[in-house]
Amino acid sequence: MKYGVNDLGYYGDFGGAYIPEMLYPNVEELRQQYLTIIEDPAFKAEFDDLMKNYVGRPSPLYHAKRYSEKYGANIFFKREDLNHTGSHKINNAIGQILLAKRLGKHRIIAETGAGQHGVATATVCALMGIECIIYMGEIDMQRQAPNVSRMKMLGAKVIPATSGSKTLKDATNEALRDWIANPVDTHYIIGSVVGPYPYPDMVARFQSIISSETKKQLLEKTGNELPQYVMACVGGGSNAMGMFYHFLDDEDVKLVAVEAAGKGVDSGHSAATTFLGREGVLHGSRTILMQTDDGQVIEPYSISAGLDYPGIGPQHAYLYKINRAKYVSITDDEALQAGLLCSQLEGIIPAIETAHALAYLEKMQFKKDDNVVICISGRGDKDLDTYIKYFGF
Amino acid sequence: MNRLQNLFKNKTNSLLSIYFTAGYPELDSTVAIAEALEKSGADFLEIGFPYSDPVADGPTIQHSSEIALENGMTLHVLFEQLKDLRKTVSIPILLMGYVNPIVQYGVENFCKKAAEVGVDGVIVPDLPMYEYEALYSKYFIDNDLSNIFLVTPQTTEDRIRKIDELSNSFIYLLSSSSITGGSLDVSSGIEDYYKRIKAMQLKNPMIIGFGISNKTNFDKACEYANGAIVGSAFVKLLKDEDYLNKIPAFIKSIKS
Ligand SMILES: Cc1ncc(COP(=O)(O)O)c(C=O)c1O
Numbered sequence: 124m125k126y127g128v129n130d131l132g133y134y135g136d137f138g139g140a141y142i143p144e145m146l147y148p149n150v151e152e153l154r155q156q157y158l159t160i161i162e163d164p165a166f167k168a169e170f171d172d173l174m175k176n177y178v179g180r181p182s183p184l185y186h187a188k189r190y191s192e193k194y195g196a197n198i199f200f201k202r203e204d205l206n207h208t209g210s211h212k213i214n215n216a217i218g219q220i221l222l223a224k225r226l227g228k229h230r231i232i233a234e235t236g237a238g239q240h241g242v243a244t245a246t247v248c249a250l251m252g253i254e255c256i257i258y259m260g261e262i263d264m265q266r267q268a269p270n271v272s273r274m275k276m277l278g279a280k281v282i283p284a285t286s287g288s289k290t291l292k293d294a295t296n297e298a299l300r301d302w303i304a305n306p307v308d309t310h311y312i313i314g315s316v317v318g319p320y321p322y323p324d325m326v327a328r329f330q331s332i333i334s335s336e337t338k339k340q341l342l343e344k345t346g347n348e349l350p351q352y353v354m355a356c357v358g359g360g361s362n363a364m365g366m367f368y369h370f371l372d373d374e375d376v377k378l379v380a381v382e383a384a385g386k387g388v389d390s391g392h393s394a395a396t397t398f399l400g401r402e403g404v405l406h407g408s409r410t411i412l413m414q415t416d417d418g419q420v421i422e423p424y425s426i427s428a429g430l431d432y433p434g435i436g437p438q439h440a441y442l443y444k445i446n447r448a449k450y451v452s453i454t455d456d457e458a459l460q461a462g463l464l465c466s467q468l469e470g471i472i473p474a475i476e477t478a479h480a481l482a483y484l485e486k487m488q489f490k491k492d493d494n495v496v497i498c499i500s501g502r503g504d505k506d507l508d509t510y511i512k513y514f515g516f
Numbered sequence: 517m518n519r520l521q522n523l524f525k526n527k528t529n530s531l532l533s534i535y536f537t538a539g540y541p542e543l544d545s546t547v548a549i550a551e552a553l554e555k556s557g558a559d560f561l562e563i564g565f566p567y568s569d570p571v572a573d574g575p576t577i578q579h580s581s582e583i584a585l586e587n588g589m590t591l592h593v594l595f596e597q598l599k600d601l602r603k604t605v606s607i608p609i610l611l612m613g614y615v616n617p618i619v620q621y622g623v624e625n626f627c628k629k630a631a632e633v634g635v636d637g638v639i640v641p642d643l644p645m646y647e648y649e650a651l652y653s654k655y656f657i658d659n660d661l662s663n664i665f666l667v668t669p670q671t672t673e674d675r676i677r678k679i680d681e682l683s684n685s686f687i688y689l690l691s692s693s694s695i696t697g698g699s700l701d702v703s704s705g706i707e708d709y710y711k712r713i714k715a716m717q718l719k720n721p722m723i724i725g726f727g728i729s730n731k732t733n734f735d736k737a738c739e740y741a742n743g744a745i746v747g748s749a750f751v752k753l754l755k756d757e758d759y760l761n762k763i764p765a766f767i768k769s770i771k772s
Pocket residue numbers: 210211236237238239240314315316356357358359360361362363428429430474476477500501502
């Protein structure tokens with residue numbers, strides 16, 4: 124695969140495994156085993172079975188007619204919001220819990236921002252009867268309260284991250300610290316295509332089911348498995364990488380990744396990583412991150428907890444640098460308006476994360492026959508409070 | 517030969533190293549603390565430069581790092597503070613911190629500047645062995661800086677041997693896989709770990725760190741290794757307003 128990871132864990136200059144020695148044995152064990160495990164036919168069979176019968180895949184590729192009319196192209200929604208637990212995060216959680224079982228781990232930790240990855244992880248842990256500990260920023264616990272309750276109901280222990288900005292990056296720090304202290308029995312289910320190698324590649328592979336299904340569905344619906352555009356929102360970048368994955372080598376397919384501009388890229392309250400960031404090291408990989416001249420990580424801001432992260436996965440950093448994908452950003456206001464529009468034009472209340480991708484349709488110039496696939500990464504139930512406050516319903 | 521290598525040539529047991537964060541509690545307390553530690557009998561020092569996301573650190577050093585950053589500590593400021601260090605401090609000095617600030621400063625520049633102000637070695641917990649060896653070791657070697665690697669009970673023998681090969685002053689041994697500020701593991705299995713390492717007959721001396729907080733566990737650590745490092749317990753002392761005057765008694769309480 125032209126844009127895939129090399130033997131050393133790098134995508135061009137990005138990636139690697141910048142981790143303290145305490146994490147080395149765990150990460151090395153994963154590196155040595157992940158491909159063997161996930162390519163094993165028995166693993167594949169179990170994964171496929173759960174995807175079909177538990178998650179409810181394949182997720183529909185819905186031809187959004189009123190959107191198509193409005194934007195003057197054929198707009199397709201890849202409905203990850205219809206998955207069990209309400210987002211794409213379950214694809215990765217299922218993959219990693221099956222992997223953790225084969226590695227003989229009996230304790231699972233995870234970080235979560237919007238709570239979707241926490242809920243997905245708590246769900247698969249319940250399914251497998253494995254202990255589950257979720258780290259979540261204190262601020263995120265407030266703004267995504269329904270998901271905190273869901274995780275508890277599923278039997279997970281939710282531990283607030285109280286350091287730094289008290290959001291996703293700090294939850295990730297706490298999860299890494301937990302993993303350092305529990306080097307033998309614990310698997311860390313990272314929720315996006317971030318972290319030390321092999322995580323970015325492993326998570327991308329589990330999420331790639333999004334684009335493999337999309338290709339088949341497009342062929343059925345349009346007679347061509349390739350669209351002109353593929354779009355997705357980017358926090359760490361897992362739904363986008365899953366949506367891009369099987370289109371990466373099809374150079375004619377234009378890839379659009381939408382970051383969160385927060386209150387505006389120049390406002391000082393933003394999470395538009397490629398616009399504001401520089402190359403550096405964050406959470407175990409060399410990537411692009413928002414940082415001061417001195418290399419301190421800048422606390423990001425977005426109304427969307429799932430996009431409120433100062434970095435992006437290393438493969439995204441690479442696709443950005445070599446211009447294989449276009450990285451753009453959308454403000455809080457634009458996203459919330461797009462969330463309302465999608466609700467009222469298509470009867471789908473999207474997650475605020477997803478609404479960022481939808482909002483960028485306003486800025487695209489399509490030709491009438493263009494086929495456009497947009498990843499509806501999650502549903503908006505968790506965000507109702509935020510929508511209600513904003514629109515004053 | 518740098519000061520660190522010289523020290524290990526002349527003294528092989530009960531070496532005491534102290535860690536503290538540059539710029540904490542005050543921006544310009546760095547050099548005064550180093551001077552007080554040398555006078556009080558510390559054998560060598562680790563000066564931490566702060567990072568916003570110190571994943572290998574517990575609450576105490578997270579806090580000192582946060583305050584140091586608020587105080588305005590950066591690598592530029594630190595090197596400026598250390599400009600005349602060698603006029604008043606002669607014991608070996610290591611810098612300890614995370615890789616991103618070094619990458620932003622420029623690894624080559626960082627090594628040059630560290631050597632220029634009289635630093636003898638560097639500890640970067642999240643700098644991988646491969647990247648060190650392939651990309652950066654030349655700058656360390658050119659500037660006579662020792663790079664210090666960590667070893668935990670889970671580190672395999674092959675890897676320890678490789679670390680021994682790449683090291684030229686000492687190996688930093690953790691009693692357990694933990695973040696800073698925990699407690700020394702004195703469980704029964706731990707003796708086997710130290711014995712296993714001793715039996716490997718490595719060329720480098722061994723210093724134990726993470727979780728050393730008092731004389732009891734300092735002495736325990738010195739039974740197995742050439743010395744030990746006290747970090748969080750010392751950083752806690754710096755909360756005291758009169759911290760400079762408390763340093764001699766603190767060192768004495770561990771080393772007497
Ligand atoms: C619905 C939804 N979309 C997108 C994201 C962003 O994550 P990623 O960029 O890894 O897809 C999240 C994260 O919580 C999410 O819940």
